[in-house]
Amino acid sequence: MPKLQQIVGFRVGRENFGVPIGIVHEIVRMMDITVVPDAPAHIEGVINLRGKIIPVVDLRKRFSEPVEPNRRNRIMVAELDGHQVGLVVDAANEVLKVNPELIEPPPNIFEQGELNYVTGVGKFSGKLVILIDLAKIMQRGELRRISDFAETAGVVPPAL
Numbered sequence: 001m002p003k004l005q006q007i008v009g010f011r012v013g014r015e016n017f018g019v020p021i022g023i024v025h026e027i028v029r030m031m032d033i034t035v036v037p038d039a040p041a042h043i044e045g046v047i048n049l050r051g052k053i054i055p056v057v058d059l060r061k062r063f064s065e066p067v068e069p070n071r072r073n074r075i076m077v078a079e080l081d082g083h084q085v086g087l088v089v090d091a092a093n094e095v096l097k098v099n100p101e102l103i104e105p106p107p108n109i110f111e112q113g114e115l116n117y118v119t120g121v122g123k124f125s126g127k128l129v130i131l132i133d134l135a136k137i138m139q140r141g142e143l144r145r146i147s148d149f150a151e152t153a154g155v156v157p158p159a160l
Helices: 141-153
Strands: 005-010 015-020 022-031 043-049 051-057 072-080 083-089 092-098 118-124 125-132
Touching: 005 072, 005 083, 005 125, 043 083, 072 092, 092 118
Parallel strands: 015 125, 051 083
Antiparallel strands: 005 015, 005 092, 022 072, 043 051, 072 083, 118 125
């Protein structure tokens, strides 16, 4: 029997997504997000998570979904290219144990341009879950910029 993969399941809009459990550090409730001036629209700002400044990206905006704040919204803290990034999702609550044989490669339409972040489509409990590569959603330059925002926001100006 193939080794089961562990996937963190989350929802953005009406769609179910999944990422490998290995990149997810934790899932936290929504908290105050400090806005960073001149940041791209889908970058919400930064949070202070136990003394660490972490940039926050709203995946709902990134996926062009309506943003409807509710108490099920979560910030999923993931590690991408050595940087921690918070991702606002509509809900994140389950770890799926997946048989790799139930994951199909993405349809050809996902290989072009903007949709190249889809790594596969899995069938779980009668639902389709779109498996994604978060690093591809956050293009390399964007990741660097987000980290710069976090570092800038984390710098406390010296007292006069």
